[in-house]
Amino acid sequence: LGGGETSVRVERMFGLMDRFLKSDPSSLQKDILDHVEYTVARSRFSFDDFEAYQALAHSVRDRLIERWHDTQIHFKKKDPKRIYFLSLEFLMGRSLSNSVINLGIRDQYADALKELGFEFEVLAEQEGDAALGNGGLARLSACQMDSLATMDYPAWGYGLRYQYGLFRQVILDGYQHEQPDYWLNFGNPWEIERVHVTYPVKFYGTVEDENFNGGKRKVWLPGEMVEAVAYDNPIPGHGTRNTITLRLWAAKPSDQIDMESFNTGDYINAVVNRQRAETISSVLYPDDRSYQGKELRLKQQYFFVSASLQDIIRRFKDSHSNFDDFPEKVALQLNDTHPSLAIAEVMRVLVDEEHLDWNRAWGIVCKIFSFTTHTVLPEGLEKVPVDLLESLLPRHLQIIYDINFDYIEELKKKIGLDYDRLSRMSIVEDGAVKSIRMANLAIVCSHTVNGVSRVHSELLKTRVFKDFYELWPHKFDYKTNGVTQRRWIVVSNPSLSALISKWLGTEAWIRDVDLLAGLQEQAANVDLHEEWRMVRKVNKMRLAEYIEAMSGIKVSVNAMFDVQIKRIHEYKRQLLNILGIIHRYDCIKNMEKSDRTKVVPRVCIIGGKAAPGYEIAKKIIKLCNAVAEKINNDPDVGDLLKLVFIPDYNVSVAELVIPGADLSQHISTAGHEASGTGNMKFLMNGCLLLATEDGSTVEIIEEIGEDNMEFERSRLK
Numbered sequence: 001l002g003g004g005e006t007s008v009r010v011e012r013m014f015g016l017m018d019r020f021l022k023s024d025p026s027s028l029q030k031d032i033l034d035h036v037e038y039t040v041a042r043s044r045f046s047f048d049d050f051e052a053y054q055a056l057a058h059s060v061r062d063r064l065i066e067r068w069h070d071t072q073i074h075f076k077k078k079d080p081k082r083i084y085f086l087s088l089e090f091l092m093g094r095s096l097s098n099s100v101i102n103l104g105i106r107d108q109y110a111d112a113l114k115e116l117g118f119e120f121e122v123l124a125e126q127e128g129d130a131a132l133g134n135g136g137l138a139r140l141s142a143c144q145m146d147s148l149a150t151m152d153y154p155a156w157g158y159g160l161r162y163q164y165g166l167f168r169q170v171i172l173d174g175y176q177h178e179q180p181d182y183w184l185n186f187g188n189p190w191e192i193e194r195v196h197v198t199y200p201v202k203f204y205g206t207v208e209d210e211n212f213n214g215g216k217r218k219v220w221l222p223g224e225m226v227e228a229v230a231y232d233n234p235i236p237g238h239g240t241r242n243t244i245t246l247r248l249w250a251a252k253p254s255d256q257i258d259m260e261s262f263n264t265g266d267y268i269n270a271v272v273n274r275q276r277a278e279t280i281s282s283v284l285y286p287d288d289r290s291y292q293g294k295e296l297r298l299k300q301q302y303f304f305v306s307a308s309l310q311d312i313i314r315r316f317k318d319s320h321s322n323f324d325d326f327p328e329k330v331a332l333q334l335n336d337t338h339p340s341l342a343i344a345e346v347m348r349v350l351v352d353e354e355h356l357d358w359n360r361a362w363g364i365v366c367k368i369f370s371f372t373t374h375t376v377l378p379e380g381l382e383k384v385p386v387d388l389l390e391s392l393l394p395r396h397l398q399i400i401y402d403i404n405f406d407y408i409e410e411l412k413k414k415i416g417l418d419y420d421r422l423s424r425m426s427i428v429e430d431g432a433v434k435s436i437r438m439a440n441l442a443i444v445c446s447h448t449v450n451g452v453s454r455v456h457s458e459l460l461k462t463r464v465f466k467d468f469y470e471l472w473p474h475k476f477d478y479k480t481n482g483v484t485q486r487r488w489i490v491v492s493n494p495s496l497s498a499l500i501s502k503w504l505g506t507e508a509w510i511r512d513v514d515l516l517a518g519l520q521e522q523a524a525n526v527d528l529h530e531e532w533r534m535v536r537k538v539n540k541m542r543l544a545e546y547i548e549a550m551s552g553i554k555v556s557v558n559a560m561f562d563v564q565i566k567r568i569h570e571y572k573r574q575l576l577n578i579l580g581i582i583h584r585y586d587c588i589k590n591m592e593k594s595d596r597t598k599v600v601p602r603v604c605i606i607g608g609k610a611a612p613g614y615e616i617a618k619k620i621i622k623l624c625n626a627v628a629e630k631i632n633n634d635p636d637v638g639d640l641l642k643l644v645f646i647p648d649y650n651v652s653v654a655e656l657v658i659p660g661a662d663l664s665q666h667i668s669t670a671g672h673e674a675s676g677t678g679n680m681k682f683l684m685n686g687c688l689l690l691a692t693e694d695g696s697t698v699e700i701i702e703e704i705g706e707d708n709m710e711f712e713r714s715r716l717k
């Protein structure tokens, strides 16, 4: 995502801030009440918090739509190079607060609501999280969309509209149980269903040779077809009118019901096609690492790739007829290997449908793809069994074989007949299960390959993709993860946000996070310290109330809140943290009463979901709850030590926990966390980090400076 040459500011269109919608409190009030009556269909004189939230959401959406249309008109006229971000996961969280803050009208809405007898924060709590992702990779996608919009990029996000997002974590007797995420049950005011934006997606079938222009060409005869229907989500930038689109695809059957079966009373078979189709976009893949359930996963990947590319090519052809212009107008960013089939799909469309010759099509493909890899371990690299691909997408397998043949012939000219290396670098893995190495496919066809931190990039160059780096060093770069300060300070910690603006003397940091460095000039200001302590206290009180409401455990805000919230993984070492807590408990129990006055009271907070099939991770959750049961019910320890497992950790829970944390733990086994983003969120909220030198923490250390660190570098002898 290079310089600003493709980012054209979407200035105030037609000379007005908002063409038709005003934002003074009385106009907003009228808007909200109109939506109560005409959208929510409730009496404007009697409606509850949830109905008020629905009306408020539609009122805000109206303002998003104005800018959204202006943006689309603007870019249709400018016809810039568009960035298409292809990701199978977007962990968006709630939209209301983020939208009104980016629109710059949060306070106006809060004032308008107060006069109607409602509190903005109470209504914001009515919204469910859009949890269309598993963890850091998915939340990064959401933060990137916010930043692309704010930086005025003409960008699109493409993904899947899962009917059920990331499972709801319920703790029973200390164990994790997974419940469906019914995030759509009460409607979703933040999306627009585009019933006219649908594309056929094909699967299975055979490939035939057909006479064409005196030669032969391949024709794919599909065995099954489903419809992809677009659901659009406006993503507003901050301090700009640029409002980009997150287009999510839902799978619908091409034929809703088989009337013959129905009329013969075979009601199950009558709808079996609908079920087969809708399953494709029904459940978010429950794990952000291991790859089981391969066929469904592969169907999901191709479904969203095919629909997205049909949409992108249609948009290109609306104003261009020569595919030589395609690389000038289209950049496709592969978020991990999940969208890698896009490479074979573009080749298929260009060669089989647009009738470009192979080499011309290949030249185009190699200019439009960039690949972000988030994996540090070779065993985490995605492989697709050839037999599965041959069954589901026979034409794509042929294309991948052809790509690989040309690539290996070229490789032989460069490295000679080093068969071990040729075998390692091949896109096709021969072995017990012949497979397609999706990362190799992505690297061969992309013009850039980026890691997500400097440390990660070094691991890629020296271990994971060493062969490729030696061949194409120019392809490899890194873009260290980032998080948006709009969500992680302004939305989640408004009192800190106000304090920062006051002491910096500007709100410009909300668009440009580097301006936060200006606070260093006030680092010794005791007045700022006092205000900051008050902010932290308020946030800790909010968190303590939440803990008591969720677990019944009373915690003292005078204790240090020591937090570790992230997906449960062995490499993230929640177990090490729990063993440390057991040790701390043991030390307190064996301490003389007089010595206990030296103990800093501590509330240890752990939260996170374990993948449903990850048994060890689920046992760690049980251990945490068992240790908590023991410690929290020991009056001898009292407020000196508490342990809380926060259930169902999600984006909204993170927005509550992070501002209240005094200390946070990022103690992954070095070399395992590709980047990590929780460290950044805690840091920008003024929290101390207890961390290993891993992933992006290494760069945080450089940014903070070693004189601000306490090091415990116990090198192995």
Ligand SMILES: N=C1NC(=O)[C@]2(O[C@H](CO)[C@@H](O)[C@H](O)[C@H]2O)S1
Residues within 6 Å of the ligand: 135, 136, 137, 138, 140, 288, 289, 374, 375, 452, 481, 673, 674, 675, 676, 677, 695
């Ligand atoms: N499947 C994954 N989930 C993650 O959180 C991963 O991607 C994140 C975003 O780049 C990284 O910050 C994490 O370190 C990495 O584990 S990879």
